[in-house]
Amino acid sequence: xxxxxxxxxxxxxxxxVLAVVVAAFGYVAAVDPNEPGHYPACPLLRVTGLYCPGxxxxxxxxxxxxxxLAAALTDNVLAAVGFLAFAVLWTVWVVRSLTGRPVRVExxxxxxxxxxxxxxxxxxxRNLPFGGLLHP
Numbered sequence: 036x037x038x039x040x041x042x043x044x045x046x047x048x049x050x051x052v053l054a055v056v057v058a059a060f061g062y063v064a065a066v067d068p069n070e071p072g073h074y075p076a077c078p079l080l081r082v083t084g085l086y087c088p089g090x091x092x093x094x095x096x097x098x099x100x101x102x103x104l105a106a107a108l109t110d111n112v113l114a115a116v117g118f119l120a121f122a123v124l125w126t127v128w129v130v131r132s133l134t135g136r137p138v139r140v141e142x143x144x145x146x147x148x149x150x151x152x153x154x155x156x157x158x159x160x161r162n163l164p165f166g167g168l169l170h171p
Contacts, residue, residue: 052125077089087158090111092111095108111171
């Protein structure tokens with residue numbers, strides 16, 4: 036049985052995750068969410084007229100895939116920041132995997148509650164009359 040390089044094995048899962056993300060971004064880059072009929076409408080927006088935290092996320096990904104950071108931030112600032120956070124965390128994951136250090140994410144209650152509160156505030160603010168800058 037051939038011996039598999041330790042570095043190749045350590046990078047296999049992060050590489051697979053990156054391949055899936057690149058494929059998803061490639062699809063969204065090729066199929067414009069600004070054109071009606073390509074993607075289903077947000078059910079919350081359709082039923083209530085309220086923007087969910089994800090509304091505009093596909094348009095944000097499309098703009099980012101085309102290198103338009105300003106449009107990505109305008110479409111959904113939370114999604115654009117999330118894409119950046121994913122890139123940073125993925126890079127940390129790869130570096131730690133290749134150096135043989137364990138990858139551990141141990142979030143306490145405070146960061147989780149803070150994240151939930153920020154998500155709720157973002158959702159409420161984008162649906163208020165003064166939250167027009169947060170509309171997708």
